[in-house]
Structures are given as structure tokens and as C-alpha cells.
Amino acid sequence: MALFQLSRRDALILALFALVVVTMPVWTAPFGANYPGLMQKFAIYAIFAIGFNILFGLTGYLSFGHAAFLGVGSYTAVWSFKLLTMDALPALLLAVLVSGLFALVIGFLSLRRSGIYFSILTLAFAQMSYNLAYSVLTPITNGETSLQLTMQDPRVIDLAFSERGVGLPTASLFGVTLSGLSGFYFCAVVLLIAFFFAQKVFASPFGMMLRGIKSNQMRMSYTGFNTRPYALTAFVISGMYAGLAGALLAVTDPLAGAERMQWTASGEVVLMTILGGVGTLIGPVMGAWLIKYFENIFSSFNEGILSRFFDFVPEPLHDTVVAISSKFVGEGWQLTLGLLFVFVVVFLPGGIMEGVRRIGALFRRRGSPPKADAMRVQPAE
Amino acid sequence: MTTSERNVVLHVDDVSKNFGGLHALADIDLEVEQGKTHAIIGPNGAGKSTLLNVIIGRLAPTSGAVVFDGQVLTGKKPHQINQLGVARVFQTPEIFPELTVLQNVMVPAFARRDGAFRVNVLRSVEGEAALRDEAEAILEDVGLAARRVSHAGALSRGDKRRMELAMCLIQHPRLLLLDEPTAGMSRHDTNTTIELLQKIKARGMTKVIIEHDMHVVFSLADKISVLSGGRIIAEGLPDEVRGNVKVQEAYLGGAHRLEAVH
Numbered sequence A: 001m002a003l004f005q006l007s008r009r010d011a012l013i014l015a016l017f018a019l020v021v022v023t024m025p026v027w028t029a030p031f032g033a034n035y036p037g038l039m040q041k042f043a044i045y046a047i048f049a050i051g052f053n054i055l056f057g058l059t060g061y062l063s064f065g066h067a068a069f070l071g072v073g074s075y076t077a078v079w080s081f082k083l084l085t086m087d088a089l090p091a092l093l094l095a096v097l098v099s100g101l102f103a104l105v106i107g108f109l110s111l112r113r114s115g116i117y118f119s120i121l122t123l124a125f126a127q128m129s130y131n132l133a134y135s136v137l138t139p140i141t142n143g144e145t146s147l148q149l150t151m152q153d154p155r156v157i158d159l160a161f162s163e164r165g166v167g168l169p170t171a172s173l174f175g176v177t178l179s180g181l182s183g184f185y186f187c188a189v190v191l192l193i194a195f196f197f198a199q200k201v202f203a204s205p206f207g208m209m210l211r212g213i214k215s216n217q218m219r220m221s222y223t224g225f226n227t228r229p230y231a232l233t234a235f236v237i238s239g240m241y242a243g244l245a246g247a248l249l250a251v252t253d254p255l256a257g258a259e260r261m262q263w264t265a266s267g268e269v270v271l272m273t274i275l276g277g278v279g280t281l282i283g284p285v286m287g288a289w290l291i292k293y294f295e296n297i298f299s300s301f302n303e304g305i306l307s308r309f310f311d312f313v314p315e316p317l318h319d320t321v322v323a324i325s326s327k328f329v330g331e332g333w334q335l336t337l338g339l340l341f342v343f344v345v346v347f348l349p350g351g352i353m354e355g356v357r358r359i360g361a362l363f364r365r366r367g368s369p370p371k372a373d374a375m376r377v378q379p380a381e
Numbered sequence B: 001m002t003t004s005e006r007n008v009v010l011h012v013d014d015v016s017k018n019f020g021g022l023h024a025l026a027d028i029d030l031e032v033e034q035g036k037t038h039a040i041i042g043p044n045g046a047g048k049s050t051l052l053n054v055i056i057g058r059l060a061p062t063s064g065a066v067v068f069d070g071q072v073l074t075g076k077k078p079h080q081i082n083q084l085g086v087a088r089v090f091q092t093p094e095i096f097p098e099l100t101v102l103q104n105v106m107v108p109a110f111a112r113r114d115g116a117f118r119v120n121v122l123r124s125v126e127g128e129a130a131l132r133d134e135a136e137a138i139l140e141d142v143g144l145a146a147r148r149v150s151h152a153g154a155l156s157r158g159d160k161r162r163m164e165l166a167m168c169l170i171q172h173p174r175l176l177l178l179d180e181p182t183a184g185m186s187r188h189d190t191n192t193t194i195e196l197l198q199k200i201k202a203r204g205m206t207k208v209i210i211e212h213d214m215h216v217v218f219s220l221a222d223k224i225s226v227l228s229g230g231r232i233i234a235e236g237l238p239d240e241v242r243g244n245v246k247v248q249e250a251y252l253g254g255a256h257r258l259e260a261v262h
């Protein structure tokens, strides 16, 4: 069936990516990042960034409000847990649906403008959602205390089949509890599905039309395309990805707070995408992992760890090196991330993926001896 | 002869366009017959591009209307006008610089086949062999086959024009508007383009062409309108216009012979 077909190259990339994701507990161990809570975040924010990139990377429309859809996804999932069942699938489906509707409305209004005005509109709508969650909408969001599970939740589907247990339930999939490593593997499978769908979009005529909009929207109109619904569809798809990510956050920890919708969270996904490589499939994933790693691991480094790390430095210098480098870890992690970001934007405008490409090209030139035909001068045209 | 006997497909009906106090177009009437090539010549700033902008829906006329094949174009959106079979080559090439040459030509083919909006994520572009073959054939026609994997932004100005022409031709438009299609081209490429335009004329495509190169105009035009200061000051068969003294004065300030203009 056409739905499940990929080009040979894309199929290979998907297989390699699946291998990397599934073996995450192994290769994160040397970095001290192999605990399930963090790996779940790696998978979830990768989904968020992949979806964001379908809008930003393909159409060029830069949204500064995508955290709103993440928040809507979380709230919807928690409500699904409270009202229906602790099973994750209905929560994910409902979250994707509701965040998609939400994105349809916000996208419809925001896409009446382009460029910086579009960005500001999305930012305004997201801040509005954030403030509403703390004020008018507290019956739905539970305001500052966050939306949580309680012992009185109706959970009509679950309780029709079984007695209410002791203590708060955890999310599950067909009766299998999703926590710790099983929670990670659930997120990992969803990530792979999300990645596969992004590959389909990138390779499709629809994806090519989105690239056309980014490249020259005016030409698209005079070529016969109604560009607004194309951009809106991309906006809704990326809103659904965000909602899916938000729902997974709720699956791994059944709690939804409005801070998830704050503008800093919207900015973070922009950074992830730019850092990794706008418009590439893998780039946003790398960006997401890097930023989540910094936020969770780098920020916990202290002088003790540094002192051991710099053991090889001779004594008179040792303390100075530790003192200086300690400014860049721990609470200073954002400084390092900021510098890294500046470095990437200035020297690698295509993000980490451009770095990877350049290194690859370097190796190819070094690795294979120049063949006769490679030496031949290209004929002038 | 009445209009229907002459089979007029494009009517520009009493169109005026003001930019503030500037009358860029004043009471323009134009009739283009099916399958014919109608050239518009005139000095810089005469309003030639503005006239095409009004036809294509980029600018709304201050008054008047444009009718193509019984459909009023005025008030329609650019994509709707294109879907009625009107395509345009712009004075400064409007292309997709980040896409490859082949992709640039395939995108318009999708607009023709799938209409103004269709979400097609099931198939891959790679799997669209028929459209790709068609795009490659047209690139062959315009002499760009060797550049099909290049990024369009890296092409020379003349090559961009030829590619933009290919982007229009793949749509098989019923009306093709060309705004100085050979500007910036070498003599050789200009001649290739003339041959190509003569070939598509044989297929019955109606064309409106703005051109400064009189060699191109007299090679292609069935009829010529001379625009100056937003008004049509002369109109007729090529030979009639060539000998028109008023035209020579308006167009050349009387300084050169018409044939020598580039």
C-alpha cells in the first residue's frame, strides 16, 4: 500500500534511526543520561521538534506559540485519564484531535499575516492561552495547582470493568503499566511512527508544495496554488505533533500545568530546530536531545565532577581550570548552551546537520584516492 | 468583422490604473485572438508590466475589466486566474531558488494535475514518474536538461528565464503572458527561445508578449500594440507599425531606427 511505502534511502534512514532510538539506554549510559525519565523526555521533545519543523522547516512560517498545543495535549490527556480510562491510546488520540482543532483556529487567524507579524500573532495566542489557563479556564486547568488525578475521578471505562484500586493509578497500554523503561519504550514507538509520517510528508508532493511556499509564495499563487490552506494544513499537522508530545508528557507523568504553555517553552522548540538543522529530518531530533541533555545533566555538574574530569591537569593549574569551567556548568548551563547556539548560527547556519554533512564531505575527499574521472575538469555549460 | 468571427479570447475592456496621481494605464482596450501572438511594445515606464499585472490579478484596475474566454478575471485571485489557463513569465524571474531546476518545473505540473489545493502525502514525488518525464522533456526543449539537478538560484539570469518559461509551458496554458522573455539572454539563447515560442504557437497557444528586442517582436508577433504614457498610441500588423512615424517618435524619440533597438 502506498501509505506504508518509503524510498530505499528513507527506509534505511528509518531503520538506522530506529536502531539508535531502541538502543538509547545503552549509548546514553556513558553520558549519565540513561535513566528512563530523561530518555522519555528525549523521545517526547524529539516528536515536538519534528512536528514544529514540518511547519517551520518546510513552509518557513516561524511560530512562537507552539507550546500552547503541547499544553492542550497534556490537559486533554489528563482529562481522558480522569473521565475515561488510564489507557494511553484514547488519551493520545483525543489529545491529537483537540490540539489539531485548536491549531486550526489559531492557525486560521495567524496565517492571515506572514513574516514577523505571523510570529507575533502566534506568540500572542499562546500567551493568551497561558493566561487563560490561570484565570478563566481554571475549572478545566485547575490553575496553579495543575490538573492532576484524584481518587474521585469517574474513569467510566476503567471502572466499568474493574474495581477502584488503592492509590492513584498509572497510565497503561492494554493493561500493561507504562512507567520507567516501559514508558520510555512506548514513547520511543510513538516517536518512530511520528518520524515515519514526517518522512512521508517530506518526500510527498504536499511537502514539495510547502517548500515552494517557503521559497517563493508569490510564484506559488501565480502557478495556481491556493497557498493559505497548504500553510494551514502544515500548521495543523505540527500542532497535532505538539499535542501528541504533550499527551506523552501526561502519560509518563499524569499531570498538566500551564507553565508548559509559557513562551519560554515555545522558544525552546525553535532553538532545538535551529540548533539541529531547519528543514532536515534528523536535525530537530538532535537539537531536542542536546538541549534536554544540557537542561538535565549539564546543569547538575558540580565542582567535584569537574575536579575529577580535570585530574590530568597539573596541580598549580588544576584549581584555576576547575574554577573557570565551573562557571559553564551547573547553573551556568544556559551560558554554555547560549554560546553553542551562537557558534552554530554563525558558523553552521544549517545547524548540526550541516556540520555532519561537512565532516562527511571531508572524509569522502580524504578517504577515497582521486580517480581519473574525478580529476577531469567539468565541461563548461 | 464581429468579435465572435475573429474568435477573440482575451478582452481588456477600458482598463485604467492609477498609482496615486500617476495614470499608469488610461482607458486601455485590447483584443487578442485565439492562437495569435500579440506584442506590446513601448518605452520604459509606459505601463506594459502594469497591464500584465492587471490581467494576471496582481493589481486591481482602478476601472475597467479583463475577460478571458467568457470569464471575468477582474476580482479573481491569482491562483484562480492561473487555474483558468493563464500563465506568466515575469520581467524579473519568479522562481523557487532553493529547489532544483527539475523540481521548479514539476511544481507547476502538480498545480495543473491536482488543482489549487490537494493534500497528497501518500505518494512520493519520486514515484510521480509521468510528471517527471514530462518535466524532463520540457527542460530538453528549453535547453536546460543538463542543469536539472542544479539549484535554480545558481542559474544565470538567462537560464532562469528559460526555466521560468518551462514552468509555464508544462501547464499547457491557454494564454501565456511573457514580460521581456529574452532580456539578459545571449543572441544564441534568444534565437533558441524564438524558435521555441514559434513551435508552441503552432500548437495554438495564445500569447501576449512584451519585448524590447525588435528582432524577437517581428519574428513572433501577429499584431502589435504600442503603449506610451499609459495609452495605446498605435496598433496594427507588424508592417503597419514598423512604418508608423508616430511610433518611431514615441518609442525612440526619433533618434534611432526601430529595428536597431535592444
Ligand SMILES: Nc1ncnc2c1ncn2[C@@H]1O[C@H](COP(=O)(O)OP(=O)(O)O)[C@@H](O)[C@H]1O
Pocket: B019, B022, B024, B042, B043, B044, B045, B046, B047, B048, B049, B050, B051
Ligand atoms: N506598484 C506600483 N506602485 C506605484 N507605481 C507603480 C507601480 N508599478 C508601476 N508603477 C509605475 O507605473 C508606471 C508604469 O510602470 P511599468 O508598467 O512597470 O512600465 P513598463 O513595464 O512599461 O516599463 C511607471 O511610472 C512605474 O513607476
Ligand SMILES: [Mg+2]
Pocket: B048, B049, B050, B091
Ligand atoms: Mg516592465
